[in-house]
Amino acid sequence: MVIKLFQRKRLATSVVTFAFIWLFTWSQSVPSQLLLHSLEYRFDIIDVNDPRWQQADYISVLACGHYPDETLPQVSRWPRCSMQRLLQGVRMYQISSRPVIVSGGMILESEQPFAVQAKALLMELGVNEADIIVVPHGENTHQEAKAIRAVVDDKRVALVTSASHMQRAVNYFNSQQIEIIPVPVDHSGLPEISYKLTVPSSKNLQKAYNAFREYLGLIYQHIELRGES
Numbered sequence: 001m002v003i004k005l006f007q008r009k010r011l012a013t014s015v016v017t018f019a020f021i022w023l024f025t026w027s028q029s030v031p032s033q034l035l036l037h038s039l040e041y042r043f044d045i046i047d048v049n050d051p052r053w054q055q056a057d058y059i060s061v062l063a064c065g066h067y068p069d070e071t072l073p074q075v076s077r078w079p080r081c082s083m084q085r086l087l088q089g090v091r092m093y094q095i096s097s098r099p100v101i102v103s104g105g106m107i108l109e110s111e112q113p114f115a116v117q118a119k120a121l122l123m124e125l126g127v128n129e130a131d132i133i134v135v136p137h138g139e140n141t142h143q144e145a146k147a148i149r150a151v152v153d154d155k156r157v158a159l160v161t162s163a164s165h166m167q168r169a170v171n172y173f174n175s176q177q178i179e180i181i182p183v184p185v186d187h188s189g190l191p192e193i194s195y196k197l198t199v200p201s202s203k204n205l206q207k208a209y210n211a212f213r214e215y216l217g218l219i220y221q222h223i224e225l226r227g228e229s
Contacts, residue, residue, distance in 0.1 A: 026208035027200035033193045035211040040163035040189060043182040048091045053181045056098060056158035060148060061089040062141060062169060063104025063114040074121065081162050084186040086118060088160050090125045100127060101151060103135040103144040145172040152178060162186035164214050168221055175225050
C-alpha cells in the first residue's frame with residue numbers, strides 16, 4: 001500500500017513538473033516566436049501597393065469569426081483575424097477595384113452566414129455592392145476553397161488570410177487548381193525574432209497555441225488530401 005502511494009505521488013509530481021515546464025517554456029517569447037515565425041513568414045509580405053497581387057482577377061477574403069450580438073457596435077463583432085483580413089481586402093479594392101469574394105457559412109449562433117455579415121461590413125467601408133461576391137458556404141477552409149472554385153473558374157485570385165493559416169489555405173486552393181497570389185495578414189510576430197528573455201506571458205502561450213493548432217491542421221490536411229487523390 002505504501003509503495004503504491006509512493007508511486008502515485010511520484011507520478012503526480014512528474015506530471016505537475018512536466019506541465020509547469022511546458023507552460024513556462026511556451027510562455028516565453030523566444031520559443032513561441034520561433035514556433036510561429038516558421039508559419040507566418042513562409043510567404044512574402046505583400047502590402048497593398050505591391051504590384052504582384054494586382055495581377056489577380058479577384059480578391060478572396062477567407063472567413064475567420066464573427067460575434068452575432070447586434071447589441072455590440074459593428075467593430076466589436078469582429079475578432080482581430082476577421083477585421084484584419086477584411087480591412088486588407090477593402091484597401092486592396094480601393095487600389096484596384098477588383099471584385100472582392102467573401103466566403104464562409106454559419107458561425108456560432110449567427111442567423112446569417114459569415115459571408116453575408118462580411119458583405120454588410122464591406123459596404124459600410126465603401127466597397128460597391130456590385131463588386132462584392134458572396135459565397136455563403138464553408139465551415140472550414142477546404143469547403144471554402146471548393147465553393148470559391150465554382151466562382152472564379154480559371155481566373156487568378158489574391159488570397160487574403162492570416163499569415164499563420166496561409167500554408168493550409170494555399171494547399172487547399174492548390175488542390176482545387178485555383179491559381180493564387182498569397183497575401184498574408186494578421187501577423188502575430190515581427191519578421192526579426194527578439195532573443196531577449198522575457199517574463200512569462202499569456203500572449204506567448206496564445207502564439208504557441210495558434211502554431212500548434214496550425215501544425216496539427218497541416219498534418220490532418222496531408223492525410224485528408226491524400227485520401228482525395
